[in-house]
Each structure stands twice: as structure tokens, then as C-alpha cells.
Amino acid sequence: MSDDVAPDQAGSDQPASRHTAAQREIEEGIERDFTRNLSYGEYLELGKVLSAQHPRSVPTRHDEMLFIIQHQTSELWLKLMLHELQSARELIRKDDPRPALKRLARVKHIQVTLTEQWSVLATLTPSEYAEFRSFLATGSGFQSWQYRAVEFILGNKNAEMLRVFEHDPAVHAELSGLLGEPSLYDEVLAWLSRQGYAVPAELLDRDWSRPHLENDALTDLFGQIYAAPHDHWGVYELCEELIDVEDNFQFWRFRHLKTVERIIGSKRGTGGSSGVPFLRRALDLTFFPELYAVRSRIQDVEPEGYHHD
Numbered sequence: 307m308s309d310d311v312a313p314d315q316a317g318s319d320q321p322a323s324r325h326t327a328a329q330r331e332i333e334e335g336i337e338r339d340f341t342r343n344l345s346y347g348e349y350l351e352l353g354k355v356l357s358a359q360h361p362r363s364v365p366t367r368h369d370e371m372l373f374i375i376q377h378q379t380s381e382l383w384l385k386l387m388l389h390e391l392q393s394a395r396e397l398i399r400k401d402d403p404r405p406a407l408k409r410l411a412r413v414k415h416i417q418v419t420l421t422e423q424w425s426v427l428a429t430l431t432p433s434e435y436a437e438f439r440s441f442l443a444t445g446s447g448f449q450s451w452q453y454r455a456v457e458f459i460l461g462n463k464n465a466e467m468l469r470v471f472e473h474d475p476a477v478h479a480e481l482s483g484l485l486g487e488p489s490l491y492d493e494v495l496a497w498l499s500r501q502g503y504a505v506p507a508e509l510l511d512r513d514w515s516r517p518h519l520e521n522d523a524l525t526d527l528f529g530q531i532y533a534a535p536h537d538h539w540g541v542y543e544l545c546e547e548l549i550d551v552e553d554n555f556q557f558w559r560f561r562h563l564k565t566v567e568r569i570i571g572s573k574r575g576t577g578g579s580s581g582v583p584f585l586r587r588a589l590d591l592t593f594f595p596e597l598y599a600v601r602s603r604i605q606d607v608e609p610e611g612y613h614h615d
């Protein structure tokens with residue numbers, strides 16, 4: 307049988323298939339010579355990225371690779387999240403909230419990805435983790451500076467966290483900077499004020515290194531906005547976007563907690579905390595307290611034709 311005759315034409319009893327093939331032809335135009343041209347791996351510096359996984363267990367335990375990659379990919383997504391949040395904050399500072407909404411939309415998808423990702427780690431059983439846990443010594447996600455940076459930019463300011471990073475002056479300086487800057491929420495409030503909304507003055511000029519505390523007058527202001535969303539659509543939309551981000555942040559915290567619980571139960575953390583009880587207390591934290599408070603003030607709309615006695 308000649309090489310260029312299809313099997314079915316040659317009388318083979320194999321049925322012709324137009325949708326499956328054992329091999330795909332590599333098109334002529336596809337670049338193959340990277341002696342001079344920029345390649346994929348070079349652009350992405352994959353040499354560095356893919357040689358940064360070093361299990362510490364001796365002898366090497368199979369499951370430590372999962373543990374390392376789960377953390378490293380989380381850190382990469384946190385890096386992008388920080389990049390987007392910083393830009394969103396800057397855009398709001400410059401009175402340009404529409405592209406900021408686009409940034410926040412991306413942040414929300416990153417958060418969903420990070421939360422979904424817990425299901426990969428959940429395949430790690432307690433016995434598998436116990437095989438290499440002692441090799442982590444005192445290392446813990448608690449020391450993730452990018453996570454703290456994201457928390458700071460969203461408004462969960464806590465100067466005590468800086469102590470953990472004193473051993474690393476560059477990171478310490480970066481986090482101290484973020485601690486002393488207005489958060490995304492602070493910038494939203496300043497923008498609202500510039501739009502003519504009566505934001506309480508004490509929220510517009512304060513010690514930014516301290517967390518924002520719930521303010522009743524601000525909840526009153528949001529009450530007016532939420533009572534007539536169509537009259538304040540831009541503000542209303544941005545507020546709901548912030549709620550989405552906080553919701554997603556809490557989903558991540560919750561999945562972390564439940565994954566930790568199924569892997570270490572009630573053991574203490576490698577970072578020295580009580581473990582699950584400590585993580586559970588983070589579920590009470592809020593970045594945007596008034597945006598939650600306003601929800602209890604919204605009046606139900608009565609059905610048409612309904613009259614009180």
C-alpha cells in the first residue's frame with residue numbers, strides 16, 4: 307500500500323475518522339529555531355520558576371511537591387491581586403472609578419481561582435502531611451508578606467504584623483509603607499467626598515496605619531444611597547463590588563480553615579498559633595463594616611395596594 311493513500315481508500319476495514327488522529331502535523335510556519343528568537347521559556351523565565359521547588363524532607367516525601375506548588379501558585383496569584391488592587395486604588399484616587407471596577411472584576415476571578423485551588427490541597431491526607439510537616443519547622447503561611455500586603459490595602463491594618471518581617475528589611479519597608487497609606491476603602495470614601503457626598507470629616511484625614519472603625523454617620527450615608535440605587539448608580543455599583551471582594555476573601559479564609567482542619571485537626575500551627583481556633587477568629591474581621599451595616603437598614607418594599615391599618 308502506497309504511503310499517501312488513506313487506509314479507507316485502500317480498502318482497509320478500518321472506518322475513516324475525520325475527527326481523530328494519532329498525530330497532528332506541525333505547520334510549516336511554526337517557529338522552531340530559538341537560537342536567536344525569544345522563546346516561551348525565556349520570556350517567562352521558566353528556568354527560575356521551575357527550579358524553585360525544593361522539598362526539604364529526607365528522604366524526599368512524594369506529597370511535599372504538592373505542598374510547595376500550592377503555596378507558590380498562591381503567592382503568584384497574590385502578586386497579581388496586589389498589582390490589580392494597587393492600580394484600582396490609584397485609579398479611584400485619580401477620580402477614575404470605571405477602570406477601577408475592571409481591576410476589581412479581575413481581582414474577584416483571582417480570588418475564585420485561589421479558593422477553588424484548596425480542593426487540590428484537600429487531597430493531602432493527615433498521614434501524608436505528617437510525613438514532612440516537621441521539615442517545615444516554624445515556616446507558616448502566617449508569614450506570607452503578600453497576604454498581609456493584600457490585607458493592608460483592603461484595610462485590615464495591624465502594625466503588630468510587621469514584627470514578623472523584621473528579619474527582611476526590604477519586605478518590612480514595603481509593608482510599613484502600605485500600613486501608613488490610605489486603604490482602597492479610604493480612597494473610595496475620599497472619592498465619595500469629592501463627589502459631594504457627606505462623608506464624615508474624621509474619615510478623610512486620620513492615622514492611616516490604624517484600622518478603619520465602623521462609623522454610624524457613614525452607614526447613614528450608605529443608607530441614602532442604598533435607598534435609591536438608581537440615583538447613585540456609580541457609587542452603588544462600586545460598593546457592591548467591594549462587598550463581592552470581601553465575600554470572596556472570606557470564602558478563601560473559610561476554605562483554608564476547613565482544609566487545615568481536615569489535615570491537622572486541633573493541632574497547633576507550625577507558626578505557633580492555636581491553629582484552627584486562631585484562623586476561625588479571622589472570619590469575624592471585616593474590611594467594609596458600613597457596607598454590611600447598611601444591609602440591616604434597607605426597608606422592604608411593600609406590595610402594591612397594601613395598606614397598613
Ligand code: HEM
Binds near residue numbers: 430
Ligand atoms: C497543609 C496545608 C496548610 C496547613 C496545615 C496550614 C495551617 C495554617 C495554620 C495553623 C495557620 C495559623 C498560623 C500558624 O500557627 O501557623 C495558617 C495561617 C496561614 N496560612 Fe496556612 N496552612 C496550610 C496551607 C496554606 C496555603 C497553601 C496557603 C497559601 C498561601 C496558606 C496561607 C496562610 C496564610 C495567609 C495564613 C495567615 C492567616 C491569618 O492570619 O488569618 N496556608 N495556616
